[in-house]
Amino acid sequence: MTTPTKLRPAPVIDETARLLTEHYVFPEIAEQLAHLLRRRLAEGAYDVDDAEGLARLVTADLQSVNGDRHLRLKHHADPATPQQGAATQASMRREFDTSLGGVPRVELLGGGVAVLELAPMLFPLEWVAEPLSAALTLASRAQALILDLRANRGGDPDTVAFVCGYLLDERTHLNTMYWRGGARKEQSWSLPYVPGACFGGSKPLYVLSSNSTFSAAEELAYDLQQLGRAVVVGERTRGGAHPCDGWTVHPHLEVTVPVGRAVNPVSGTNWEGAGVQPDVPCAAVDSLDHAHTLALARLAG
Template sequence: MTTLTNLGPAPFPTPVIDETTRLLTEHYVFPDIAEQLATLLHRRLTEGAYDVDEAKELARLVTADLQSVNNDRHLRLRHHVDPVPSKQGAANLAAIRRDFDTSLGGAPRVELLTGEVAVLELAPMLFPLEWAAEPLSAALTLASRAQALIIDLRANRGGDPDTVAFVCSHLLDERTHLNTMYWRAGDRTEQSWSLPHVPGTRFGGTKPLYVLSSADTFSAAEELAYDLQQLGRATVVGERTRGGAHPCEGWTVHPHLEVTVPVGRAINPVSGTNWEGTGVQPDVPCAAPEALTQAHTLALAQLAG
């Protein structure tokens, strides 16, 4: 990590770009693109494109260049207002812990609508399972008594793949292969399956299930929607999601800057691909603000039928 305390005119951006390109070439899940991006960033540095006065502006410019080749939304130089710790991943972890503590553990809303249709909002993230298992289990157990369930992911920006599997486990009857992750480190794959047992009561795999999406739904939240959709378990209602299927890790490269680099990619066992770049395509497209009303109407019709 560079020890810079400001980002004035060149040469101050140089250590940030040097460290960013090193992390790219060592860790990015697509090595060939990493090489292209490293060349691009160094060329832009030489041209003076990064000679700016603020870390926030540098983050914006570098992120635009990082995403210019393959539009990978997880590939970013993130600006943090407060100084961030140097330990790998610590900057992001501290931020999401604050969100966890102020969102009822990521399940801020459980509500019963007319017709015994429950709504469970999962937001703003699918938090690490060691934190979220208890509140999610309580919320899912409460919702399990409904005749139909709507899971609202419209404001969910991602999170932990293990938490995706935990939620799916409450919505299926049998242990099911949900996803496969390819990791660049070790050139290996790792499968994700639903759990054989859950700590609460399952909603199960037969009652009507709807998932609400928006253009803000991202990353692990997209995986939850995509996994359930590909399994034929849920109907996705709303907008096409943002399209980020690459799990990433973060490194501090400046007291106020963190580079996030995707280190793996998802491979769905049904489709053989993922939602990267394309987003999750809703089964019932509509504007995000209308999605709950639409899904409730569909659920009532399905129950009546």
């Protein structure tokens, strides 16, 4: 039997600090955090024997300055390959294969109102285009649509744009990503053409949110809300608007570092820290019933 290699925190902290200073979208905060990590290491704060424990301690320190929830040292139970982003992608693939491609529920409720749940993530578009297209095409025949993002933890901005293509009548500017330094930016637009039938931009649309809704799922809710296309029902979301990359720094540890920031063309800002504020606040567990009642009233009116 092979004896596991003893965890050595120092190389993990050194590499995490290096990646922060090279890639974090806010260079000044990166310097503060790198100094904090090295100081905590010298104080013995990271003298733990297991990778999962180290991940918890380091993540708490990484998020202690500006509360950026995308800034993490993530523990992976299965050993990760060293390629950039490989650890997260492998974990996502396992969830994709066990969640009907990220579309676990399509259901017709009473009164011609459909509910479409997207969970646990908005997976990469090259994976999820087929199941998403099938589900959205099926839901297109409903008189009103409820998009359930309560259990969605984020994912791919390209998938956000793909979904929006089914819910809007024309190509629309959704978001702009500003990368570190501010010199390079990248706009995100809904697609002018999508496979299958569209729900369109005029029928009633509701988005369910919870305090677990995060990242790209927040973008989907926020984009539709800011455009006046959807009514958000439920709880304030977690508040993570920074796209990030991941690097393996130990066989079971991956550091995720935000490399850009999102700016909505309508609000001129984003949902970082504040979360998406629901139009109709209520407990997440009650939000489906609330949205269904709202949809029925709108259709009756």
